Amino acid sequence: MSTESTASVSTHILDTSVGRPAASVAVSLSARGGAREQWVVLGRSATDTDGRCRDLPALPEGTTHVRLDFETEAYFHTQNHSHSHSQKQAEAQQDAPAPRDSGAFFPEVAITFAVTPGEHYHVPLLLNPFGYSVYRGS
Template sequence: MSTSTTASVSTHILDTSIGRPAEGVAVRLAARTGREADWRPLGGSATDADGRCKDLPALPEGTTHVRLDFAVEAYFEKLTFAKKQAEAQQDAPAHRDSGPAVFFPEVAITFAVVPGEHYHVPLLLNPFGYSVYRGS
């Protein structure tokens, strides 16, 4: 809930490699009250079937910077496992790429906030890249 003395944050994740929301990604939220201040962990959530985190903790009064940490490695490992199972059931040729399921196992996004504003920060994600922006 946003008041005149605090900012608020929301996010969602779209997996651009499959054109769908990314479900089940753990998201942690941290805040600090100045550029030189220590980060204060506030808690976290996980994305729902729509790729949204609807229950992120509120930001404390005086927050000037926010960090969202997305744990994407487990999400992509689960997708890779499901894909391999589906290929095995269809007698498809084995995928010979022996690399990791994801190049970026974690995504950390840090941004500045001002009191009274809402910040929606979507993550567009695929196994080998990502982008973020301030949404509405």
């Protein structure tokens, strides 16, 4: 809930490599009151089956910068493990080489942005094993 003195933040993750929401990705929300201030972790959450964090805490009054930290390595490890059987079957049929790596190129994604009191900031993360994109959504 946003007031004149605070901003609010929401996020979701879409795994563009499979065209589905990314579930069970750990996310932490940090804030600071200026460029020279220390980051304060406000809370931690994880994305639900729709790829959304529905329980991020409110930002304290005076927040000017926010950071969302997404722990993507565990998500991609789980994705690669759960798809390994179907990938092996497809590769056997196509005589394709095995995947190069089961880890994530970006083991974590940190997004930092400025906020203005009274505004809501929805910051979606579009994620794939070798890249990501973010934007201010609505």
